[in-house]
Amino acid sequence: MLLPVPDASSRPYWEAAARGELLVSRCGSCQHTEHYPRPHCTVCGNRAHLLRSSGSGVLYTWTVVRQNRSRAFREDVPYVLCLVDLDDGARGFARLKVDPDRPLRAGMRVRAVFEEVVEERDGGNSMVLPMFELEGAQ
Amino acid sequence: MPEQPVSIIGVGLSDMAKATGQTSLHLHYQAARAALDDAGVTWGDVDGLFSCSTGPALHANQLVEYLGIRPRYVDSTSQGGGTWELFVEHAAAALRQGLCRIALLVYGSAQRTEFGSKLGTGFRSRPTGPAQYHTPYGLTLVGAYAMAARRHMEVYGTTPEDLAQIAVSIRRNASRNPDAMYRTPIAVDDVVTSRMIADPLHLLDCCVVSDGGGAVVMTLADRAVDAPQGGVRVLGAASATTHDTVTQMPDLSRLDAGVESSRMALARAGISIHDIDLLQVYDSYTITVLLTIEALGLCERGEGAAYLREHPLDWDGPLPTNTDGGGLSASHPGMRGIFLLVEAVRQLRGDDGVAWLLPDRPDLALCHGTGGQLSACGTVVLARQEV
Numbered sequence: 001m002l003l004p005v006p007d008a009s010s011r012p013y014w015e016a017a018a019r020g021e022l023l024v025s026r027c028g029s030c031q032h033t034e035h036y037p038r039p040h041c042t043v044c045g046n047r048a049h050l051l052r053s054s055g056s057g058v059l060y061t062w063t064v065v066r067q068n069r070s071r072a073f074r075e076d077v078p079y080v081l082c083l084v085d086l087d088d089g090a091r092g093f094a095r096l097k098v099d100p101d102r103p104l105r106a107g108m109r110v111r112a113v114f115e116e117v118v119e120e121r122d123g124g125n126s127m128v129l130p131m132f133e134l135e136g137a138q
Numbered sequence: 139m140p141e142q143p144v145s146i147i148g149v150g151l152s153d154m155a156k157a158t159g160q161t162s163l164h165l166h167y168q169a170a171r172a173a174l175d176d177a178g179v180t181w182g183d184v185d186g187l188f189s190c191s192t193g194p195a196l197h198a199n200q201l202v203e204y205l206g207i208r209p210r211y212v213d214s215t216s217q218g219g220g221t222w223e224l225f226v227e228h229a230a231a232a233l234r235q236g237l238c239r240i241a242l243l244v245y246g247s248a249q250r251t252e253f254g255s256k257l258g259t260g261f262r263s264r265p266t267g268p269a270q271y272h273t274p275y276g277l278t279l280v281g282a283y284a285m286a287a288r289r290h291m292e293v294y295g296t297t298p299e300d301l302a303q304i305a306v307s308i309r310r311n312a313s314r315n316p317d318a319m320y321r322t323p324i325a326v327d328d329v330v331t332s333r334m335i336a337d338p339l340h341l342l343d344c345c346v347v348s349d350g351g352g353a354v355v356m357t358l359a360d361r362a363v364d365a366p367q368g369g370v371r372v373l374g375a376a377s378a379t380t381h382d383t384v385t386q387m388p389d390l391s392r393l394d395a396g397v398e399s400s401r402m403a404l405a406r407a408g409i410s411i412h413d414i415d416l417l418q419v420y421d422s423y424t425i426t427v428l429l430t431i432e433a434l435g436l437c438e439r440g441e442g443a444a445y446l447r448e449h450p451l452d453w454d455g456p457l458p459t460n461t462d463g464g465g466l467s468a469s470h471p472g473m474r475g476i477f478l479l480v481e482a483v484r485q486l487r488g489d490d491g492v493a494w495l496l497p498d499r500p501d502l503a504l505c506h507g508t509g510g511q512l513s514a515c516g517t518v519v520l521a522r523q524e525v
Contacts, residue, residue, distance in 0.1 A: 007266065007267070068278055070276075072276070083385060095276075129275070
């Protein structure tokens with residue numbers, strides 16, 4: 001994997017992830033909810049605020065990546081990527097921690113989990129990244 | 139006052155090969171030279187330049203310098219592979235406004251020579267900006283299109299075999315083109331048993347990785363009468379953009395940008411999609427074609443697979459599509475939009491040098507480019523001059 005580079009907009013998101021919280025943004029005017037969180041609403045352009053998501057939702061779509069020649073990912077394949085319709089209204093994206101050969105269906109219940117990722121190639125730096133897993137996986 | 143009509147008066151290709159051994163800039167030169175010769179205009183006549191690349195940020199400046207042209211109007215909008223259809227819209231506006239008289243749209247890439255084959259799964263550096271929310275997890279370009287394909291399958295019951303048939307038909311078209319990278323016919327089974335790259339997209343659901351360059355010369359239609367090949371009329375052109383990364387795509391089972399660009403382009407042309415008798419669509423992946431067929435309104439949303447069973451894309455089918463073999467079999471040098479225009483013009487003109495000319499010369503062509511991660515689309519409607 002690769003570690004993100006936090007910036008002025010994203011730092012609260014990654015700090016929340018380190019606490020085991022998934023953040024989304026919600027518009028103060030129209031209530032539209034968005035992931036990745038932005039300080040404005042993408043529907044009406046008004047100001048939005050950060051909101052802690054329950055992290056629960058349903059599988060929208062996914063792919064099993066079986067080829068990635070980048071040095072950062074070649075040892076990870078195969079891995080599953082997914083988009084999740086969160087119960088809070090936003091659509092989240094992350095790895096789905098699941099056996100890549102397990103049959104999946106859109107609509108399956110998933111929830112956010114948080115994993116510390118250590119990058120040996122990056123001087124052993126680490127960050128906590130949100131992931132998803134199937135509900136009832138443990 | 140009605141808009142002044144605009145025409146394409148020249149097209150050209152560079153060396154087309156898996157790996158040309160040339161530089162990207164030289165392929166730009168080759169394509170530009172061929173198109174300008176075709177149009178019967180000189181190097182010094184070019185006063186409008188429309189080009190972008192996946193290379194340097196100041197690509198247009200570099201290209202002006204390398205080619206040695208002195209444009210007074212430059213557009214280097216960069217929205218992925220479909221940008222050349224968008225350039226037709228922009229060039230038409232610039233020509234009508236008198237901002238330039240001879241517009242050169244050009245592209246060239248020696249990506250295969252320079253970088254080899256990576257299938258959109260190559261090196262990524264530590265991500266900044268919005269990429270920090272998806273790149274850490276290993277989102278590849280194929281993976282982005284694969285998630286759209288999976289969503290379409292989940293919602294509409296589309297199958298891997300439905301997508302495979304698209305690759306089979308376009309390969310059959312490529313078999314007629316001696317310049318196509320892959321010409322040996324394939325069957326649905328070959329596609330669905332080829333190596334899985336990003337489930338549900340197999341190796342043969344993905345475009346080839348090649349070198350190549352192409353160019354188009356545009357001018358006002360009243361000047362096209364002097365061109366040696368005459369002109370192909372631009373009846374309508376439009377573009378639309380919805381997002382950058384597929385995670386932000388409004389609905390992964392619908393090409394919203396293509397719905398909008400094709401609706402506007404057809405409206406500007408004053409024709410229906412069902413009037414079109416030649417189709418050139420961006421085929422980065424088989425799913426791109428399926429989503430485009432639905433976006434163009436050839437069938438209802440979700441019915442693309444059923445439509446294609448009745449209307450295969452083969453050159454001798456009801457609507458010949460990607461007659462040169464497309465990106466799936468003929469060539470895909472990083473961005474392919476220019477080649478849709480070149481192929482459509484050659485077929486509409488019935489160029490002698492094209493071995494794979496359709497037996498029935500088409501009257502109306504539609505070129506539809508899709509770039510990024512199903513992010514930005516451009517649609518161009520072209521007509522044979524006599525029409």
